[in-house]
Amino acid sequence: MTRAGDLIYLDNAATSFPKPKSVVEAVQHAMLQLAAAGRGSHRLAEQADRVVAETREQLGRLFLVDSSRFIFCQSGTDALNLVLLGYLNPGDHVVVTQAGHNSVLRPIHDLVVNRQLKVSCVSCDELGQVQAEDIMGEVKDETRLVILTHVSNVTGAIEPVEEIARILGTHRAALLVDASQSAGHLPLDLGQLPIDFLATSGHKGLLGPLGTGVAYIREGLENEVPPLRYGGTGSSSDEAIQPNDMPTKYEAGNLNVPAIAGLGAGLRYLEENGLDSIRTFQAQWSSKLAERLSILPGVQLKSPTAAEAHVGPTSFTVDGFDSREFSAILDGSFGLQLRAGFHCAAEIHKALETEKTGGTVRVSPGPMTTEHALDRLVEAMKSILGV
Numbered sequence: 001m002t003r004a005g006d007l008i009y010l011d012n013a014a015t016s017f018p019k020p021k022s023v024v025e026a027v028q029h030a031m032l033q034l035a036a037a038g039r040g041s042h043r044l045a046e047q048a049d050r051v052v053a054e055t056r057e058q059l060g061r062l063f064l065v066d067s068s069r070f071i072f073c074q075s076g077t078d079a080l081n082l083v084l085l086g087y088l089n090p091g092d093h094v095v096v097t098q099a100g101h102n103s104v105l106r107p108i109h110d111l112v113v114n115r116q117l118k119v120s121c122v123s124c125d126e127l128g129q130v131q132a133e134d135i136m137g138e139v140k141d142e143t144r145l146v147i148l149t150h151v152s153n154v155t156g157a158i159e160p161v162e163e164i165a166r167i168l169g170t171h172r173a174a175l176l177v178d179a180s181q182s183a184g185h186l187p188l189d190l191g192q193l194p195i196d197f198l199a200t201s202g203h204k205g206l207l208g209p210l211g212t213g214v215a216y217i218r219e220g221l222e223n224e225v226p227p228l229r230y231g232g233t234g235s236s237s238d239e240a241i242q243p244n245d246m247p248t249k250y251e252a253g254n255l256n257v258p259a260i261a262g263l264g265a266g267l268r269y270l271e272e273n274g275l276d277s278i279r280t281f282q283a284q285w286s287s288k289l290a291e292r293l294s295i296l297p298g299v300q301l302k303s304p305t306a307a308e309a310h311v312g313p314t315s316f317t318v319d320g321f322d323s324r325e326f327s328a329i330l331d332g333s334f335g336l337q338l339r340a341g342f343h344c345a346a347e348i349h350k351a352l353e354t355e356k357t358g359g360t361v362r363v364s365p366g367p368m369t370t371e372h373a374l375d376r377l378v379e380a381m382k383s384i385l386g387v
């Protein structure tokens, strides 16, 4: 199931591929059978409304919290921008980590330049791991937001989100979790944990189509986050002012109903198969990968290997090769689709010491990745290394 023709896809950290058949069917059905959501009281519009509402309810079930708190976005980046640009005020202090994605670090950089934001960046170790005490060491009385990357999209290292959430629960600083690389892999109980904001892609662990993302805003905090976009919501159309109810407030403009239908099918797949069993399967795959790569000469693993510290992508470098050159050989000569480079996360490579190797080569299995794919990768690497 990992094959597209004779190509083998091993970059589920970029997008899950192939998608479950049910996701493809849901998108197709929506394209053929559903009209615009929230735009009319005829049957086709009402059916679209139902699909959108069901997908939202599934998000509520996955994260164990009221579904009206979830906002459909175009991507994880879109969701992060909604929170960061909306919540942060001139002069605020925030804490980020070195493992953060550019979709956190670039909006923050812009806010530093244009809103005089003050930033503390917590270092990670040589495998992308960040310690809770180092994060808390940067939280001050005036800190307004702590932004954690639940799982690094470069090394798969897990940040101590639950621990920090519990500690920050009694602090005035809010917590934003970038779950783009963890959603669908790790459970997160938003009903229990004091997490204020969450942003995630829909096209990776949640198995939805590209062009989907989700933002979560804890009850009450919507009063401190203005919308990124104003416009038609399909409701209160005779009023000049944008509706203030959740999630309509943030969803001006037509929703991408086919993509949301696909995301709903992805979430159903997760519900039916269970996060735990998907994680166990992927952890076993990654553990065999690490074991087999670590004995190859010149291969340097750049990811934690302990199952409790890692999920998803495994990064490595190969002595004597630029990472992008190595992945080009894997593709050109062996049909293996892996991403190499900096993976839109510039800072972490300073800690990994992978700036000089052109970043890392990244392998990331999905729920449908086969053992055969692992064998093909290891054989290809042995062939390139001449062992």
Ligand SMILES: Cc1ncc(COP(=O)(O)O)c(C=O)c1O
Pocket (backbone or CB within 6 Å): 013, 014, 074, 075, 076, 077, 078, 101, 103, 104, 149, 151, 152, 153, 178, 180, 181, 200, 201, 202, 212, 213, 344
């Ligand atoms: C950790 C992390 N944050 C944010 C993003 C951005 O998400 P999107 O591509 O959905 O905009 C990604 C995507 O690779 C990611 O891995």
